[in-house]
Amino acid sequence: MSSQRPTTLGVKLIGLRKAFGPKQVLDGVNLDIPPNSSMVVLGGSGSGKSVMLKCILGLIQPDEGVIEIGGQDVLKMSARDRTALMNRIGMLFQNGALFDSLPVWENVCFKLLAQKRITRRAARDKAAEVLAQVGLAASVGDLSPAELSGGMQKRVALARAVAAEPEIILFDEPTTGLDPIMGAVIDGLIADCVHRLGATAISITHDMASARRIGQQAAMLYRGQVVWTGPAAQLGDTGNAMVDQFARGEREGPITMELRR
Numbered sequence: 001m002s003s004q005r006p007t008t009l010g011v012k013l014i015g016l017r018k019a020f021g022p023k024q025v026l027d028g029v030n031l032d033i034p035p036n037s038s039m040v041v042l043g044g045s046g047s048g049k050s051v052m053l054k055c056i057l058g059l060i061q062p063d064e065g066v067i068e069i070g071g072q073d074v075l076k077m078s079a080r081d082r083t084a085l086m087n088r089i090g091m092l093f094q095n096g097a098l099f100d101s102l103p104v105w106e107n108v109c110f111k112l113l114a115q116k117r118i119t120r121r122a123a124r125d126k127a128a129e130v131l132a133q134v135g136l137a138a139s140v141g142d143l144s145p146a147e148l149s150g151g152m153q154k155r156v157a158l159a160r161a162v163a164a165e166p167e168i169i170l171f172d173e174p175t176t177g178l179d180p181i182m183g184a185v186i187d188g189l190i191a192d193c194v195h196r197l198g199a200t201a202i203s204i205t206h207d208m209a210s211a212r213r214i215g216q217q218a219a220m221l222y223r224g225q226v227v228w229t230g231p232a233a234q235l236g237d238t239g240n241a242m243v244d245q246f247a248r249g250e251r252e253g254p255i256t257m258e259l260r261r
C-alpha cells in the first residue's frame with residue numbers, strides 16, 4: 001500500500017438523536033472531526049458510542065440530526081451516492097467480526113472481492129501485503145480466524161479494515177480483551193495505518209493509555225450528549241470533573257452520585 005494523500009473527508013454530527021423504544025440513546029450529539037485527524041470517543045457502557053458509529057456507517061438510521069461527511073449531508077444523499085461514500089469508510093468492529101468460514105486472506109480482502117474490485121489471485125497478494133503491514137506472515141492468510149490468538153485476530157481485523165484503503169476509519173474498542181503489551185502493539189499499528197493512509201479516524205475505547213496513544217482529540221459521551229471535547233493528552237487532567245473521574249476510573253464523583261440516586 002503506497003503512502004496516500006491526506007483525506008479531505010471530515011465528519012460532523014449535528015444534533016444527532018436516536019431512541020430505541022422509550023430509551024433515548026443519542027440525545028443531540030454534536031461532534032466535529034476534521035479531515036486527517038484522530039478522535040477518540042469515551043463513555044460508560046451503554047452510553048451510545050457504538051450506536052453513534054453505526055449511524056455514521058449507515059447501519060442505523062438516526063431519528064433526527066445531520067451527519068456531514070466531506071461537507072455533504074449523507075442522510076439526504078441518493079442511495080447510490082451514499083453507497084459510494086460508504087465505500088470510502090473502513091470499520092474495525094468490536095470483537096473483530098471475522099468470518100470463520102473464510103480463510104484469513106479472504107477476510108482481509110472481503111470488501112475488495114465483494115465489490116469485484118480485485119481478482120481472487122490479486123486478492124491473495126494484496127492480503128499478504130496488508131498482513132505484512134500489521135506484522136503477520138503471508139502464511140497466516142491460509143489459516144481460519146478460529147485458529148488465531150486474540151491478538152492475531154485483532155491484527156487481521158485491522159488488516160481487513162484498511163485493505164480497501166479507506167479515507168475514514170472507525171475503530172470500535174480495538175484493544176479490548178488484549179494484554180497491555182499487545183494492546184500497545186495494536187495501538188501502534190493503528191496509528192501507523194491511519195498515518196500511512198492519511199485517514200480520518202474515530203475510535204471508541206475504554207482504555208485511557210490507548211486513548212492517549214491513538215487520539216489527538218477526545219470526546220466524552222454522557223446521557224446521549226457530548227459533554228466534553230479536548231486534547232486526548234489531557235485525559236485525567238482536564239478540569240472537567242466528569243471526564244477526569246471517568247479517565248481515572250474513580251468510584252467517587254459526579255457520575256457515581258447520579259447512579260446512586
Ligand SMILES: Nc1ncnc2c1ncn2[C@@H]1O[C@H](COP(=O)(O)OP(=O)(O)OP(=O)(O)O)[C@@H](O)[C@H]1O
Binds near residue numbers: 046047048049050
Ligand atoms: N439495535 C438496537 N436495538 C435496540 N437497542 C439498541 C440497539 N443498539 C443499541 N441499543 C441500545 O442502545 C444503548 C447504547 O448501546 P451502545 O452499543 O451504543 O453502547 P456503548 O456505549 O457502545 O456501550 P459499550 O461500551 O458497553 O460497548 C444500549 O442500551 C443498547 O442496548
